[in-house]
Structure formats: C-alpha cells, structure tokens
Amino acid sequence: MSVISHISEKIGRFFEKGRPLHCFHSLWDAVDTFLLTPAEVTKEGSHIRDAVDMKRIMITVMIALMPALLFGMWNLGYQHYLSVGMETGFWSCFWYGFLKWLPLVIVTYISGLAIEVAFAQWRGHQVAEGFFVTGFIIPLIMPPDVPLWIVAVATAFSVLFAKEVFGGTGYNFLNPALVARAFVFFAYPSVISGDSVWIAESADAVSGATPLALVMNGNMAQMPSFLDMFVGTIPGCIGETSKIAILLGAAVLLFTQVASWRIMLSVVVGGFVTGTLFHTAGVCPVNGWQHLLMGGFLFGAVFMATDPVTATHTKSGKYIYGLLIGVLAIVIRVVNKGYPEGMMLAILLMNIFAPLIDYCVVKVRVKKRKLNISKHRIKL
C-alpha cells in the first residue's frame, strides 16, 4: 500500500501548481483518488465523517446495473443468432453482445469524460463521479447498431448542454443519459425507431419489433409471451429487456438506500393504475401489469427516475413526481402511436417540473410550520 501511495505522491508532484503538468491536475486528481482514497482529514465542524462518498454511491449504482448489462449482452447475441437462424451456445451469444457493447461504452466514456475533465480543469474542481453512471447507462439505452459517431455526438451534447452549462453534476435539472437518448431520438430518428433497429445485424426478413411496437400497431398475435418479456428474451435496448435483472438492480439500490423507494414505488403505481384504466376503458389491449413489463418502463423507474439530482428533493414531492412519471409514460404510450416508448419523455418532462413540485411542497410545509407554532402558543 505504502508503495503505491509513495509512487502516487511522487507522480503527483508534477501536477502541482507551477509545475509543467499543472494543466492536467484535475485529470491526475481523478486518477489518484480512483486508485487511493483521499488523504484529506476533517477541518471544520464534525471531526468524524461517514465513510460513504460520491464514488461509493456511484459504484453502487453501477453494481446495480450489472445484472441488466450482463443479461443484455447475452440477449444481444441471442436475438442476433435467432434472427439469422443460427443455433449457438451461451458464450458465443455473450461474446457477440460483449463485442457490440464494448465500442459503445468506450466511445461514450471518451467523449463524455473528455468534456467532464476539461470543465473540471477549467473550474479548478475535482472531476465529479456522476458521469461514470451516465456513461454506463447511455449504451444500455441505445439501439445496438447505432453508429458510434452518433453516440459520441449525443453524449457530448448531453454532457455539455444538460450538465456542464449548469455547473456540472449536482446542478443539472435533466437526466443526462436521457438527454443523450432524446437527442438521438429527435436528431437521428431513423436509428432509434422502427422495427429493424432493435436486433443487432438482423436478417432483413425478420421483424425485430419490440413487444411495445407490436401492441401499439394492434399486432397482438406476434406478441412474445409475458414470461419472455419478464425474463428478457425479446428485442430491445441492452439494459431494458430483462425485468428480472432490473428487479435485481432495484433490490441493490433499495437495500443500500441509494435510490428512493418512494419514487420507484410511485412510478410503478402510477403506471399500473393508468394502464388498468386505459385497459378497462377499452382504449388499449394491454392491461396494467403488462404495461410494466413492456419497453423501458421498469428500467426508467428503477435507474432513471430515481436520479436524486433531477428528481424532486422533498419527501412528499417524490410521491407526486413518481406518480406523474408513471401516468405520463403510459399516456404517451397509448395515445401517441408514433412513439410507443413514453418513459423517456415522461421522465424528462417531470425532470422539468420537479422544481415546481418542490416549490409547492415547501410552501405547504412553511404554512404547516406556522400553524404548528401558533398551536404551541395556544397550548402554553
């Protein structure tokens, strides 16, 4: 241990103020604190601190994403070989998916981190860990065959305009990963919509339509079984298909208390209730719980809606925020046939409304506090 910290100290000297490499000190700091926990001690206020820090929280989210990622890699290969009619083993499916995923994630990280580090350097801050999760999620919510340059442009756009212009991680009001996806959706719709994009290098004859698209086009006959949708052996983005894997991730997030159960629960409730209402009214053939298994609903509920920065910050606000995401996602799905995946837009929309919800909740609390104080007056 002391050897590593000794070496890091030696290298670190080149990045000190006035030394030739000072212009890269943020980058060095990121590498250094990645390898070794910081040596800083408390100065003001409390003399001891909780061991948890942003790195730990972000790594916990990444661990929670692992099941979805691993399953997604395998499923990518599985869907590809299925469409071309080849029978292969587990590992070759997995390997195929891995090779598809790897360039995506590399491009995302290079494009995003370059901007992230440049801004940290410019501001004289340390590099914030937020992007590690963002960059991890982006490949999971892109179609497998999306051109890499589009991923790079989308990532750069989202990091720049959804995050850095507002001050970086913690100051953004839109979920950067979703902004990247929305950017692709609106700027390059052909690569992210339609029936042909959800299976990697699929054979032309095979329709790779997602269950969601099938339902919305009234094509109930071709629907995969709901067990398939639950397990995840269906076409779709890498991360979103397996509901089991997502629920495993949700368990990790809830168990470690990194994500808010209030949001997760209310998104699911909102989606279920709205779905059931549409079903009973005869507008949509899919009922409430089936809606939860389709598309990116669950992935959004677990990993995107719960982003603590862009969600509401008050406790009761979280219920409202989550509920509205659930409701809106299903409304967009059912009403707008052109774009069946409503989750992304629902979350982005509610991101925008989150400060307003918080504002109202705070106002109510202030009123309650005044009442509370006057009650004390009467009692005394």
Next chain:
Amino acid sequence: MEFRIRKGLDIRLDGEARREVRPLETVRYYVSPSDFRWLKPQLLVEAGSEVAVGTPLFASKEDERVVVVSSVKGTVREIVRGERRSVETIVLEAFPSDPFRKQVDFAEPETSDEVASLLLSNGLWPFLRQRPFSVIPSPDSRPKSLFISCFDSAPLAPENDFLLQGRAEEFREGVRRLHQLVGAGCPIHLCLRDGVENACFEAAENVQFHHFSGPHPAGNVGTQIHRIDPIDKGERVWYIHSQDVAAIGRFFLTHTLSFERMVAVTGPCIKSPRYYTMVYGADISTILQEQIEAKNARIISGNILTGKQLSQFPHVRLYDTQLTAIAEGGEREFIGWLLPGFRKWSQSHTFTAWLFRRKTFSHNTSLHGGRRAFVMTDVYEKVFPFEILPLQLLKACLTDDIEQMEELGIYEVDDEDFALCEVVCPSKMEWQKTVREALFRLRKEIGDS
C-alpha cells in the same frame, strides 16, 4: 411531558469516562474570547496586571456590562494577539496558594434586575445563552422561556447526574434564582433523559419537567426547544447547562464565586477515560501528557460532532463539559471505493459493515472522500428530528436568501443541530459552518432578534 425522538444517530466510540474523579491542578490558565460566539472583546487588563477570581478580563463591545472574568487569582502573563491585533488568548498564571474561589458580600437580591446585576458583575452572566444565535443574551432582554438540558446525548458525553453529584441543593438554588431572574411569567423547562438517574434535578421547583428518549440529538437544546416551545421571528429563548446552574446556585447559597467544574476526558486515544475537576481555562497539557500515547491524536474541546480542535492553548471551553481525543485519519486505501468495506462506519448501507451490524469502529478524522456538489437528497432528514426541511434550509443559507431562511425556521436551529447532517453527507459539505455564517449575516441584518 414525554418526547420520543426518532430521527437521529448515536455514534458509538470507545473511551467512555468511568465514574471516577481526579483533580487537575496547573498554574497556567487560558481565556479566549473566541470561546464566546461573536463576542468582540474590550480588553480590561494588560500583561502583568494582577487579577483575582472575579476580576473582569474583558467586556463585550456590544454591552459593557457583559464581562468575562478571571477564574483564578494570579497575574496576566501574556495577551496573545492574532490577525489585526484581535485578542486571541489571555494567558493567566495562578499564584501557588490560590484557592480558586472568592467570598463575595452582597445583599439578598429581591428583583429580577438585582439578580441580573449580580450575575453580570461577577461574570456569571455568560453562562446564559440565547436562541436564536447561541450568543450571550443582552442584560436588558428577558426570554419567553428558559431551557435547562439535564442530559447530553452526544458521543461519549458526560453523565450530567455525575457532574452534579452532591450538588442537588446548589442546583435547586440556581433554578430558584433563574426563576427570579426571568420572572414568573416565563416557564423554565427542565429536559431529562428518560430512564436514567435524575434525582439531583428533580428537587428543582417552579419548573416543568420533560422527559426525552431516543438517539442524539435528543439532548441538544435545539431539539428540545423545537418540541416544547418553538421560536418564531422576534422571540428569544434562553438556555443554560445544568452544571452552570449549580455554579450560580453555589454563588447565591454560599456567596462563593468559583469557576470550578467537572469535565469528562474521553475518547479512544485516552488511556484511562475519567472525569476531572478543573477551573475554567485550565491548561490541560498535563492530562494530555499523562493520558495520550498515540503520536497522532486530535484533541477536541467538546464532542466529536461540534467540538473545537485544540492546538496552541489547550483548555476546555466554557460551554464544553467534555474533552475528546481521537486518532487523526488520512491513511490512503487502495481502491477503497470498490472494496466491500467490512470495517467502514457508514450510515448508508453501501458498505458490508452494515450487514454484519458491527458495533465498534475505529473512528478517525478522515474525510473519506472529496467535496462534491450536493447530490443525495434524502440523507439528512433521517438524522434531523425537526419539523424543518433541512436541505431547503441549507440551500437558503448557501444562497443567503433571508426570507426563505425565516420561513423555513432558521431561528430555531443552530450549527450544532446540523452536525449529524454534516457527518452523513456523502458530498462532504461543511454544513455547520454554512449555518453559522448564515446566522451571522442574519443577525447583522435584523439585529439581535
């Protein structure tokens, strides 16, 4: 009344003081104006002057009647000045024969003002503090209620019934005089810990007893005020430590002025944690030499949450009844953010230590991370037992939005109430400093409540 505090956190540390007392005798005594919040001192002595117990050392520039007095008979050895010649510390040297007490002659006070002027002229007034702001109250003001917290819930805090062992009569007299001071219309609230020995407090008359249970900060006076008699704009509440009530009681009962007090010496770095009796300001170097082996220990006047790190003139501050020593951190750990963390203390459940419900951790002063922008939104409310939105209030403090601060209840809180929020903050923010600075600006803006 009974109050059950649910939100909060008890941090367990080794080194709780055993119930045994040693006297501390030393010749050096330090009095620092910075021990009193925002007090601007008007120096009344100079280097070389002779002082007795009760001789004013400095007065507050805001009100010259408020004086801090010498707790020993001796000479002013040195006046240490800091930046811009501000008085940092007054170093006193006690005469060898000093009994550390003085008989004072006075007629029995009959009115509130007479009690006040006796407290003021003998330097006992600074024991009183006022919320909002935790400053020494103005002698002309009177509070809407007075709080005496008879227990301390902070980590390794001393047991107040032990601090007041055999002083029940003095405590009773102190409460009686305080009652005379604040007037019949102002209730005195005595806050006791549920389920512990409280005999020495229960003799007090004309007070309302309240029983608190639950984790820290149940013993913080802010929590108690919030539950019993919340403060609105323009209102003020006074509070005082139970040991200081007994000091006031002793003064009126026996006409003896003495600043002798009991202090718990605690912490994992202390060889044999126990109580010491000492006079306010006493140089604690001998305790440190005797009790501390570790090379790298941080000495704190107060507890690990709100205390002040001691360096040059080590003494226990007037409002502290505890001295804590913990190990300095700063050890670097290889990819620590990724390891399971079997021995890491954390309120979050992101380390496996939580799974195994470890009871003891070796706490040190490591920050465990770098400062980040604010990200996690629901960590504070779990340890903040106020009907106040902590996050929104802190944001208002950061942006200096006075209107919002008032609406959210800034007058009810003090920096110590945010100590636990600071401890659990994954972004490693300095919330106590934020709140203290906001209160300072607020007081400048609106005056003393």
